Amino acid sequence: MINSYELSLTYNQAENQVDALKDVTFELAEGESMSIIGPSGCGKSTLLFIIAGLLKPTSGRVVIDGCEPDAPGAETALILQDYGLFPWKTVYDNASLGLKVKGYNRKEQQDIVSPILKKLGLADFVNSYPAQLSGGQRQRVGIARSLALKPKILLMDEPLSSLDALTRETLQHFILDIWKEHKLTLVLVTHSIEEAVFLGKKICVMSDRPGMIQEMIANPMMGMPGYRQQQEFHGMCSRLRRLLGVEE
Amino acid sequence: MKRNSLWKKTIEIFAATLIIMVFWYLLAIYVKNNILPTPLEAMTEFFMIFSGILWEHFYISAFRVVISIIAAMLLAVPLGLLLGREEKLDRYIAPVVYLVYPIPKIVFLPVVFLLMGLGNSPKIFMIGLIVFFQILVTTRDASKGVPMQNIHSMTSLGAVKWQIYYHVVWPACLPKILTSLRISLGTAIAVLFFVESFATTEGLGYFIMDAWSMAAYSQMFAGIIGMSFLGLILYVVLDMIEAKWCRWQYL
Ligand SMILES: Nc1ncnc2c1ncn2[C@@H]1O[C@H](COP(=O)(O)OP(=O)(O)OP(=O)(O)O)[C@@H](O)[C@H]1O
Ligand SMILES: [Mg+2]
Numbered sequence: 001m002i003n004s005y006e007l008s009l010t011y012n013q014a015e016n017q018v019d020a021l022k023d024v025t026f027e028l029a030e031g032e033s034m035s036i037i038g039p040s041g042c043g044k045s046t047l048l049f050i051i052a053g054l055l056k057p058t059s060g061r062v063v064i065d066g067c068e069p070d071a072p073g074a075e076t077a078l079i080l081q082d083y084g085l086f087p088w089k090t091v092y093d094n095a096s097l098g099l100k101v102k103g104y105n106r107k108e109q110q111d112i113v114s115p116i117l118k119k120l121g122l123a124d125f126v127n128s129y130p131a132q133l134s135g136g137q138r139q140r141v142g143i144a145r146s147l148a149l150k151p152k153i154l155l156m157d158e159p160l161s162s163l164d165a166l167t168r169e170t171l172q173h174f175i176l177d178i179w180k181e182h183k184l185t186l187v188l189v190t191h192s193i194e195e196a197v198f199l200g201k202k203i204c205v206m207s208d209r210p211g212m213i214q215e216m217i218a219n220p221m222m223g224m225p226g227y228r229q230q231q232e233f234h235g236m237c238s239r240l241r242r243l244l245g246v247e248e
Numbered sequence: 249m250k251r252n253s254l255w256k257k258t259i260e261i262f263a264a265t266l267i268i269m270v271f272w273y274l275l276a277i278y279v280k281n282n283i284l285p286t287p288l289e290a291m292t293e294f295f296m297i298f299s300g301i302l303w304e305h306f307y308i309s310a311f312r313v314v315i316s317i318i319a320a321m322l323l324a325v326p327l328g329l330l331l332g333r334e335e336k337l338d339r340y341i342a343p344v345v346y347l348v349y350p351i352p353k354i355v356f357l358p359v360v361f362l363l364m365g366l367g368n369s370p371k372i373f374m375i376g377l378i379v380f381f382q383i384l385v386t387t388r389d390a391s392k393g394v395p396m397q398n399i400h401s402m403t404s405l406g407a408v409k410w411q412i413y414y415h416v417v418w419p420a421c422l423p424k425i426l427t428s429l430r431i432s433l434g435t436a437i438a439v440l441f442f443v444e445s446f447a448t449t450e451g452l453g454y455f456i457m458d459a460w461s462m463a464a465y466s467q468m469f470a471g472i473i474g475m476s477f478l479g480l481i482l483y484v485v486l487d488m489i490e491a492k493w494c495r496w497q498y499l
Binding site for chain 1: 401
């Protein structure tokens, strides 16, 4: 359960102050999923970082299962846009890094990581470096690393934005499967309207800077088989388009 | 594949040596003066005396250079990595570094000799001091340039500070550190020649100057070859370290 109460964050830099978030309040039940969409620079990543415990809000607070997130990594896993993987580590070392950091020994790491890599179709690439992988494979390594930590909450910041349409759709289904199977609480930042509708049981539409919640849309059909082909899916996409001010 | 590239490298070095020899030979013929012996004469001399008198000088020079570079590296790399990431520390130390860096530290040689005597230590200190700043400045800038996203991604896995340094900052900066070492190597050998060229009776610098004063030009060139050889070996060692530790850079 994630509760956010009137979160505000101001970046203080030498000369100018940037109000990145203002009075963001929402609630996300355990096992639910929420996608966040909004114009570039509206504070989506900032919000995610606060939930992950990487940034402290200027005012307001986030409570996850009764505690404020401070030491990241215990319950939450964060998957970043581009720099998530380390180019100097092999696929296996990248995927097991979280466990290593937590002090698991080699054997334990292997027992957890190998099946996950296998399941994500990366078994043949364990000794490759990220530079030798395709974008989609790289993103799967990032997901593998997060899953290895058995998180309750998975936070993703535009995880699929650099992928081609085909790979992107495959991985969306893949994330949906993982969400269902592991009963995760999922928060996903995206720029894609379809992706927001496909992966968010709740869709959080944010307004331009300073980031505020413009509207929180319930998307009850999300996760049903064949949702993408249904009328409701397209209706939801159109509604989002209007909200975001995209002409049709 | 690895063996292949090593083989290729060896051939390259031989080919390059050959080209230099040809130019040297042509120049020697043109100058026609025993100050500039032909490569054949110089090489013969080099191989004749290398295992004899030259070896001791070679050995002591190698010792001085290697110790100074390693010592400078052991101090400069951790400090540079820290300065690049810890803003508070950097705010105090960076101005000092930037003030001291451009000072030609070699001019303090007399002072160093006076304070530390005439043994190995002032020479090692002098080389180390100069190289230290080169490595420090490069490492600090590299460490400052590690993307914040990389750090966040590590923090989000629950890493504490030393783990971030170990898994992210250090490997991210390593290629630049090795580059700075390679540049420092050239500097170190130049400084080595300088500090060995007076007030000592050991080292290749001394050997070259001594041969010069006796007008033993083939011997002098044997010393020069020795010094180049020393540089080449260390350069190759750095190359091998890079190939092993920074494999991800060349994919
Ligand atoms: N470290 C920082 N220092 C100062 N300002 C920052 C910092 N990080 C972000 N900002 C500012 O805060 C605002 C929100 O940034 P944020 O990265 O959260 O946006 P975003 O919604 O994720 O954008 P995008 O969709 O382009 O990724 C931006 O205007 C940005 O300029
Ligand atoms: Mg962002």
